[in-house]
Amino acid sequence: MSGMPLRFLSGLPLIVMAAALLVLGLQRVQPRAVAAVSLADLLAVDGRLDDAVAWADLRARDGDAFALRRLADLADLDGDTAKRATTLQRLVRTGKATLAEHVEAARAMAAAGALKDALTILYNADIRFTNEVSEDFLSFYVAVAIDCGRADVAKPLARRIWKRTGSERALRLMERLREVRPAAPG
Amino acid sequence: MRVFAFLFILIAALGSSTVPARAEEERRTVLLIADAGADTAALATPPLTQLGMLVETHDAGGSLPELGGRDDVRGIVVWLTTGQVGDPFFADWVRDAVRRDVPVVMMGALPEVEDRFGLFLSLGLLYSYDDRAYSYDMRVVDWDEALIGFERRFDRLFPDAPVMRPLDAAQARSLLVLERRGNAADRTHPVIVTRKGAYAAESYAVWTPPGGGAHRWMIDPVAWFRAALRIGTMPVPDITTLNGRRIFAPAIAPARPADAEAAASAAFALGRTHAMPLPVRTAPGTVQVPPAAQDCHDRLRARLLGYGGPLGALDETEAARRTDAFAPSLLTCAAERDLLVPAAAAVFDAAAPLPLTDRRGDLDAIEAGFRTVRIDRLAGFAWRIRERGALQTLRFDDTGMHVDWKASQGVLGAARAFDGLYIALDPDDPEAVVALTQAPWAPPPFPVLVESRWSVFGLMRTGERASMTVEAEGGGAMAWQTEPGSHWEIRLAPKAGGLLRYRITADGDGVIAFGLPEVSGGRALLELIRYYGGGS
Known part of the structure; x- marks a missing residue:
């Protein structure tokens, strides 16, 4: 009988870890838009505008206003007016456009x-x-x-x-x- | 008798003094009126420099420079971002410039002056206010394809612009004409050149992203300023090329002033331990430092992207036109010194296969020569070149003409690259004369230099023989233009060591190209001697 509390206590860290895994581990790992767009900026500075736009497009798919704004700017830099127009329209729809x-x-x-x-x-x-x-x-x-x-x-x-x-x-x-x-x- | 002798001497003296009086110095100064702190000066300077101009920048918010007594002013560029001008007599000053036959180029925001209509009228333009702040209903009816859409196209999205029309269409060259709703009476000319100046509406010359930063030229800036400032055929002092080859001059530069010591010690280490000696460039303003490097975050960029970006950008300055020497500046941060070795190695690897001439350390002196050189226009297409210092190359852009070898003096040779005719001058001749001819091309009467990796000077030549001194560091590769099919013996006499002799026959175009071994002692005497009878 005396072994029961001991077994429970030794199992406690495992329970905590399992709970943590359930709460944190199942969450989608997603870098913040700010960090992601910084890479797009680096690509743009290096002249790889297509890659920059593609990356920013990926980050903006959830409709984050900041990411959409950067995507619109990069599309503008790339001279892709159609992409810029649709992105700005999406940005306006978020209600966060200036x-x-x-x-x-x-x-x-x-x-x-x-x-x-x-x-x-x-x-x-x-x-x-x-x-x-x-x-x-x-x-x-x-x-x-x-x-x-x-x-x-x-x-x-x-x-x-x-x-x-x-x-x-x-x-x-x-x-x-x-x-x-x-x-x-x- | 004495009186006659005196008169004879006097007439002779007057006669001789009239020769330089006929020579008119090419005006090379452009007064740039720009807002303090704006990017416009940094944007306008490279294309104007490419045209051989010296840019003198003045703050639009301050007083304007005096024009009286200035015989060096080629033209005036007023490029405003806010439209505010500090001098209350701005419009009078522009009119004064036009009266002096100095072209005035108005760019960017319209100047905030009372008599804006009169101001533009003096430039041969009719300005009228337009309260229609939109342009979606505008379409292009005429445009100069070679000049408009240089780095970026309008793609039907035109910036708002005032209505501007030529006073006399026959005296103007419209580079872009827009029409509203298909109404021929409702047109505007946002990019236009007249006989008195030029006008480029705001955002029609350069596109700037909303947050600033990377600019894109909507118009070809070199062609624009050439047309606007009425720059015709003239020799352009060239700081990119030496003996027909692009200059290779890598250097180390501190990313911030605080990194100067780190840059100096890194340069020392590179030279001692890696056999890659590089000079340190510290002169303010000579190195464009990207914002990322100012924060010393280049490490991340280097790791992610390598050095292909900066070197690729340098390659771009060789396409279409040669706008820069191959002179990358490796930015140094004290915390990131370890990145310099791979960066320097990348630069040398990139340079190795290119036909360059190594001039590490000479670039500053060449740039100084660009500023001091005086160009006197003689009769016809001939110019005398004075006070050029270490600058030894002149360039003629977009010319179909050839060098008139007999009328030229102190010219080693010439070569064409892209749209430029590059003239190599002999460093031993401080006052060279360059003459062009419109006659059809013919083989030169004596050997002329096409290109050389080594420095060449003190050239003396006839149709049969050319002798010169060469500055020999590393192996020498060079090419000469001679009579097609002619035979030549090449004699190289180094300071130390025996005479080296080779024989070569010019190809069907008259070119002889050869490589020479590395010679000890630095300088050597090189001779090209023509021989007859063939054989080798």
């Missing part, structure tokens, strides 16, 4: 002919950065909205900026929106 990144994403989409995607991004930027959007932003927004046949979408912002600044440029943009006929239903 206003400049929203605008860059919309510019890339618009240049590629995806005007509705561009308008969606600008619309979200207006909601997320209400007090930060400028007249330059409005100018772009108005152009895309008109080209999409959705001048109505940009009207609130035009009115708001005109009220805030009273500038001639905002007024001109408002008038431009007013001149556009509403799109026919359907």
Whole structure:
């Protein structure tokens, strides 16, 4: 009988190890995005841009905003505008993109002919950065909205900026929106 | 009689003094007006140097340099990042430069001046404000394929730019024309050269990533500055080449000022224990230190990637144009000295198969010659070269012309590499004259040097004989241009040892190429003597 507690005690480290293995060992070992992207940067510095983009792409598959941002930058460095555009769009969808990144994403989409995607991004930027959007932003927004046949979408912002600044440029943009006929239903 | 004699002497003196008066010195100074701390000076300097220009940088926020009395100014480059200019008379200063027939190149952000319209009008450009801050509806209608999309293409994504048009289209050269919504009346010329200057809109000359760092030229910078600054055919002092061969000049440099001592002792150890003597370059600004190396984290990079990257980058400076000597600087960190031996070995391994001329330690003197050299344009396509110091190579870019051997003086020979015609000058002739001719190519009237691993100087030659002194370190490989099919005896007389004699026949192009053994004593006398009757 006296051997029981002893056996239990000697088995205790094994139990602790097993528990630790269950908790820690089953977790997926994943380096932090920061460290992973650093390798991508090293590859980029060495001129191996394709490898750098491929590596950053791998790290960004989980939609981490930091990794997506680096991927967009590396794709930009590589001159891969299509990759950059889709990556920026993914970054915007995470809700963690800055206003400049929203605008860059919309510019890339618009240049590629995806005007509705561009308008969606600008619309979200207006909601997320209400007090930060400028007249330059409005100018772009108005152009895309008109080209999409959705001048109505940009009207609130035009009115708001005109009220805030009273500038001639905002007024001109408002008038431009007013001149556009509403799109026919359907 | 005395009066006549005096008049004769006077006329003769006046006559002789008119010869140098006809020579006009090539202007080589470019005034670069840039924001302090911006990358623009570092970006503009290499291509301007490639064109043989001397860059004089001024802070855009300070007062502008006086133009009166300056007869060395080739042109002005104003490259702004913020648009802020400190001098309230900026626009007047630009107009003054244009009046003096000095081309003004405007790049980057538009200058914040009251009369911006008038400023651009003086450059032959019509500027108008555009409040359309987007460009997705723009398309290219005309572009210079050779100049636009140099390191990076626009790929339909154009930066926002103001509307800029030529005042007189016949007097301008538009390198890129964009049109909005297919409307021919709604065009802008973001990259344009006029007779009075040039303009490259912000982000149209150079692409910069959002966080800064690696730049990419959107336009060919050398071709751009050549066109914008109206640089025609002229000899360019060349610091990359000697006797037709690319210069090999590896060195050690401290990664940070604090590592200077470590670099010096590492250089000593490399020379003593590994037979790889390398000079230490410590002059500030001569070595571009990447940020990673500044933090002495190059160890990680070296382990992961080896030294192929830096050497590969150096190889790239040999493609299309030769923009640099093969002169890698091995950055030293006190904590990472052990990496220097494999790095130096990698450099020597990379250099071994290349046709280079070893000039370790001479590069600084050659670069000094680049700064001091004076180039006087004589009549036609001829130039007198003065005060060149250790610089012994001139280059003509994109020229179909050939050397006029009879009108030239102090010229060892010439060779073509990429788009350049490289002229090797004789170090023993301090005032060389280089003349070009548009006549069709013909064999030279005497042997002319194509390329040589050894230094060559004191060349004296006729159609039958050429004798010179050579600086001999290691084996010598050289090539000469002579009459096709001609026969030559080569005599090498080292300071110590007997006379060495070889015979060789020029090939169908008139080239004789040969290798010579290592000779003791450093210097040797080399002769090429023509003989007739064939045989060997």
